[in-house]
Amino acid sequence: MKSSRRSFLITSIGVATTVALSKQAFAADATKVSESDAMAVTLGYKNDATKVDKAKFAKYVAGENCHNCALFQGKATDAFAPCPMFGGKQVSGKGWCNGYNKKA
Known part of the structure; x- marks a missing residue:
C-alpha cells in the first residue's frame, strides 16, 4: 500500500510540474x-x-x-x-x- 501511495504522489508531482511549465510556455508565447x-x-x-x-x-x-x-x-x-x-x-x-x- 505504501508503494501505491508513493507512486501516486510522484506521479501527481510530475503532472503538476508539467502543467505549470506548460502554462509558463503558453504565456511566453502568447x-x-x-x-x-x-x-x-x-x-x-x-x-x-x-x-x-x-x-x-x-x-x-x-x-x-x-x-x-x-x-x-x-x-x-x-x-x-x-x-x-x-x-x-x-x-x-x-x-x-x-x-x-x-x-x-
Whole structure:
C-alpha cells in the first residue's frame, strides 16, 4: 500500500510540474498586439503611450498607460499582459488605446 501511495504522489508531482511549465510556455508565447492590427488601428493602440496621436485621440492624458488601466490583466510590473479589448492578446504595459479605463 505504501508503494501505491508513493507512486501516486510522484506521479501527481510530475503532472503538476508539467502543467505549470506548460502554462509558463503558453504565456511566453502568447500573441502580442501589433500596432498594425485592425483593432489596434481603430483604438489608436500604441506600444508606447507617449507616441499617441493627441490630435486624433484627444481623450489621451499624459501618464495614462496599460499598467494603470482596469482592463490590463497583469501585474503593474508586467511588461506585457492580456487585454480583453484585443481578444486576450498581450499589450505593452507602457502602451495605450482609446479603450483606456483608469483603475479604481
